[in-house]
Amino acid sequence: MNQSVLDYCKGRGLVQTRSRAYKKNDQAWVEQKNGAVNGAVVRRLVGYGRLSGVDARNALAQLYASSRLYINFFQPSFKLKSKTRDGARVHKVYLAPATPCDRLLAHDSVEPAIKEKLKAQFKGLDPVRLLQEMRTAQQTLSDFAAHGVRAEAAPAGESDIAVFLASLSSAWKEGEARPTHRKQPKAKHWWRSRVDPFADAWPLIGKR
Numbered sequence: 001m002n003q004s005v006l007d008y009c010k011g012r013g014l015v016q017t018r019s020r021a022y023k024k025n026d027q028a029w030v031e032q033k034n035g036a037v038n039g040a041v042v043r044r045l046v047g048y049g050r051l052s053g054v055d056a057r058n059a060l061a062q063l064y065a066s067s068r069l070y071i072n073f074f075q076p077s078f079k080l081k082s083k084t085r086d087g088a089r090v091h092k093v094y095l096a097p098a099t100p101c102d103r104l105l106a107h108d109s110v111e112p113a114i115k116e117k118l119k120a121q122f123k124g125l126d127p128v129r130l131l132q133e134m135r136t137a138q139q140t141l142s143d144f145a146a147h148g149v150r151a152e153a154a155p156a157g158e159s160d161i162a163v164f165l166a167s168l169s170s171a172w173k174e175g176e177a178r179p180t181h182r183k184q185p186k187a188k189h190w191w192r193s194r195v196d197p198f199a200d201a202w203p204l205i206g207k208r
Contacts, residue, residue, distance in 0.1 A: 041071065045063060045067055045138070045180070046060065046138075046141065046180060047138075047141070047181050049141065049142065049145020049146070049180065050145055051141060051144055051145060053144070055144070056141065056144045059137050059140040059141050059144065060137075060141065062133065062137045062140075063138060066130050066134045066137065067130075067134050069125055070127060070130040070131060070134060071100070072099065072101055073099060073101045073121075073127075074099060074125075074127045076097035076098050076099050076102070077097060077099075077100075078094045078095065078097055079094065080092060080094055080095075081095045101118055104118060105118060105119070128161060128164065129161055132160070132161055132164045135164075135179065138180045141179075141180055142179040142180050142182065145180070
């Protein structure tokens with residue numbers, strides 16, 4: 001990914017840096033979308049499994065393609081409007097929750113042609129289908145992280161989407177909904193961790 005970003009910046013005459021000079025806190029704003037505690041997107045989608053290979057990369061690309069549309073068009077979020085300090089107390093005021101798409105449509109500096117393109121794209125999206133695609137990609141990534149292989153799955157049809165939609169009402173009963181964050185069953189510890197003190201006696205016991 002870093003090489004892709006570097007090539008993109010070089011092709012457009014952009015200078016790539018980790019942060020602005022003498023502004024070391026810039027990195028925190030980047031990492032909040034990727035980190036473990038405050039990570040808003042990456043780790044909550046992908047999990048912490050080790051991924052390698054072209055197939056895992058393709059599954060990750062599919063997850064990003066679906067989640068990009070789902071988050072930007074259907075996931076509202078808060079944005080800080082103002083912050084005032086009164087002694088040791090900090091009073092924060094937030095704007096009304098809105099999706100990134102809604103904020104673009106409400107911004108005056110965005111060209112009308114771009115707004116019309118976003119509106120047309122929004123009308124053609126199905127949030128349930130996008131969520132199902134995300135869960136399918138997450139299951140594939142979970143299989144790669146746990147076993148190094150993927151389970152073959154047929155393309156989702158309309159009936160599959162209806163079943164998936166019906167399952168959402170009871171998904172909370174099954175625990176973690178994201179396959180990438182479910183605990184994988186561990187292999188049973190059947191081997192000895194130390195020498196058997198009765199190793200020489202077992203043949204004699206078996207003869208009796």
